[in-house]
Amino acid sequence: MPSYDYDLFVIGGGSGGVRSARVAASLGKKVAIAEEYRYGGTCVIRGCVPKKLFVYASQFHEHFEDAAGFGWTVGESAFDWKKLIAAKDNEIARLEGLYKKGLAGANAEILETRAELVDAHTIKLLRTGETVTAKTIVIATGGRPNPHAALPGHELCISSNEAFHLEELPKSILIAGGGYIAVEFANIFHGLGVETTLIYRGTEILSRFDEDLRRGLHEAMVAKGIRILCQDVMEKVTRGENGLVIETMKGETLNAGIVMLALGRDPNTRGLGLEKAGVAVNERGAVIVDDYSRTNVENIYALGDVTDRVQLTPVAIHEAMCFIETEYKNNPTKPDYDLIPTAVFSQPEIGTVGLSEEEAGKRYQELEVYRAQFRPLKATLSGRAEKMMMKLIVDAASRKVVGAHILGHDAGEMAQILGITLKAGCTKDDFDRTMALHPTAAEELVTMYAPSYRVRDGQRL
Numbered sequence: 267m268p269s270y271d272y273d274l275f276v277i278g279g280g281s282g283g284v285r286s287a288r289v290a291a292s293l294g295k296k297v298a299i300a301e302e303y304r305y306g307g308t309c310v311i312r313g314c315v316p317k318k319l320f321v322y323a324s325q326f327h328e329h330f331e332d333a334a335g336f337g338w339t340v341g342e343s344a345f346d347w348k349k350l351i352a353a354k355d356n357e358i359a360r361l362e363g364l365y366k367k368g369l370a371g372a373n374a375e376i377l378e379t380r381a382e383l384v385d386a387h388t389i390k391l392l393r394t395g396e397t398v399t400a401k402t403i404v405i406a407t408g409g410r411p412n413p414h415a416a417l418p419g420h421e422l423c424i425s426s427n428e429a430f431h432l433e434e435l436p437k438s439i440l441i442a443g444g445g446y447i448a449v450e451f452a453n454i455f456h457g458l459g460v461e462t463t464l465i466y467r468g469t470e471i472l473s474r475f476d477e478d479l480r481r482g483l484h485e486a487m488v489a490k491g492i493r494i495l496c497q498d499v500m501e502k503v504t505r506g507e508n509g510l511v512i513e514t515m516k517g518e519t520l521n522a523g524i525v526m527l528a529l530g531r532d533p534n535t536r537g538l539g540l541e542k543a544g545v546a547v548n549e550r551g552a553v554i555v556d557d558y559s560r561t562n563v564e565n566i567y568a569l570g571d572v573t574d575r576v577q578l579t580p581v582a583i584h585e586a587m588c589f590i591e592t593e594y595k596n597n598p599t600k601p602d603y604d605l606i607p608t609a610v611f612s613q614p615e616i617g618t619v620g621l622s623e624e625e626a627g628k629r630y631q632e633l634e635v636y637r638a639q640f641r642p643l644k645a646t647l648s649g650r651a652e653k654m655m656m657k658l659i660v661d662a663a664s665r666k667v668v669g670a671h672i673l674g675h676d677a678g679e680m681a682q683i684l685g686i687t688l689k690a691g692c693t694k695d696d697f698d699r700t701m702a703l704h705p706t707a708a709e710e711l712v713t714m715y716a717p718s719y720r721v722r723d724g725q726r727l
């Protein structure tokens with residue numbers, strides 16, 4: 267039996283890596299974890315957390331406007347970008363400290379270095395050049411923004427990474443992409459007073475979300491003043507006299523202080539030594555894993571964004587917990603990807619769980635769709651022209667609610683709770699016999715008694 271320096275070596279100190287290392291160490295395993303940048307990874311350092319803080323910051327100007335309808339006179343307001351960045355950086359540093367404290371408390375060895383594989387059991391620590399060995403290795407190196415290297419002028423553009431550290435807030439921004447990161451940043455920058463344009467190749471933003479929500483959000487964003495150019499792409503970015511000049515496929519010439527690319531994320535596998543260890547990757551460079559997150563090399567697992575399955579923090583953490591069960595608790599456990607609640611922190615927000623009407627229409631012969639669009643109570647006095655939308659997709663045969671979709675305030679919070687009901691297999695009748703909580707927006711979810719329409723064989727009747 268060969269002896270190794272460690273029972274487990276984890277490469278990458280993000281959501282999935284830290285969870286794997288901390289829990290394995292707390293089980294008494296000898297664990298080391300290496301991080302090349304900052305502990306906490308994308309989510310804490312330049313993803314979910316700082317993004318949500320920016321979302322909050324960007325909502326205040328609407329709060330100030332709304333206050334007038336409730337009798338408040340708000341004095342002159344001003345926004346200081348540098349103050350926001352400093353406050354955000356403080357909070358991120360605090361969280362990073364907590365991540366390290368958790369690892370240290372479990373007796374995991376914390377290494378601040380890039381790590382690369384030398385063979386299936388050997389890892390090179392780049393800071394010192396030293397090599398160490400481990401019985402089991404977890405690759406949790408995450409992903410990075412796709413740089414769109416084919417775009418002339420791509421080097422003049424930023425990604426979400428830089429958006430968190432801009433020296434100054436630009437007067438205008440062009441964001442390329444139609445996924446949730448592009449949409450969220452368009453709302454953030456617009457809310458902070460930046461003239462914002464979104465350019466997206468597809469016919470509608472947020473592919474894979476329910477069509478009604480996609481359209482509803484698009485309309486709401488345009489009504490706020492965000493310009494959205496669908497079915498168009500940037501062909502060239504150059505530096506002009508007043509910022510950047512962007513030429514598009516449809517022949518438009520746009521100007522912007524900053525161009526941000528949000529065109530997907532690539533798995534972080536370059537230079538990782540995967541070929542030396544014999545670990546297979548797919549055509550996108552993502553590590554190929556089986557249902558248990560095991561690679562083709564028996565003692566090497568990969569989890570989180572680097573495997574290009576579902577790129578969300580709770581999913582990376584769940585995969586880590588399944589790895590622990592499989593490897594250390596003699597309880598082989600497959601990650602469960604069914605019914606993942608998700609949000610888009612746009613303004614208005616999207617919260618969703620389960621199938622969109624379009625997807626459900628392909629899977630079930632007949633659907634009942636319950637749909638409500640209404641003005642939330644707060645908007646009556648604030649005078650804000652905004653609508654909330656709620657939609658339940660029900661399989662007519664089993665009465666099961668197979669999708670729930672919300673556009674409006676706190677949609678993400680509601681989607682988390684709806685996730686429990688869908689996971690529990692609740693039927694529309696369960697929703698109907700649940701008492702409404704009045705006055706809330708969420709009560710609409712239990713008071714939509716008659717279907718708005720039916721869908722048979724994928725067609726609305």
Ligand SMILES: Cc1cc2nc3c(=O)[nH]c(=O)nc-3n(C[C@H](O)[C@H](O)[C@H](O)COP(=O)(O)OP(=O)(O)OC[C@H]3O[C@@H](n4cnc5c(N)ncnc54)[C@H](O)[C@@H]3O)c2cc1C
Binds near residue numbers: 308312578
């Ligand atoms: C702007 C943005 C907003 C997001 N918002 C949300 C959200 O609202 N909700 C949500 O659920 N998800 C969100 N995500 C996605 C989420 O951040 C990721 O799914 C999650 O962080 C994946 O965790 P991970 O452990 O796989 O990788 P990561 O968190 O990316 O961690 C990987 C770590 O590995 C390190 N690393 C890489 N290579 C090496 C190496 N060779 N040696 C040592 N260290 C290395 C990296 O520096 C990094 O710290 C967002 C992402 C972005 C970019």
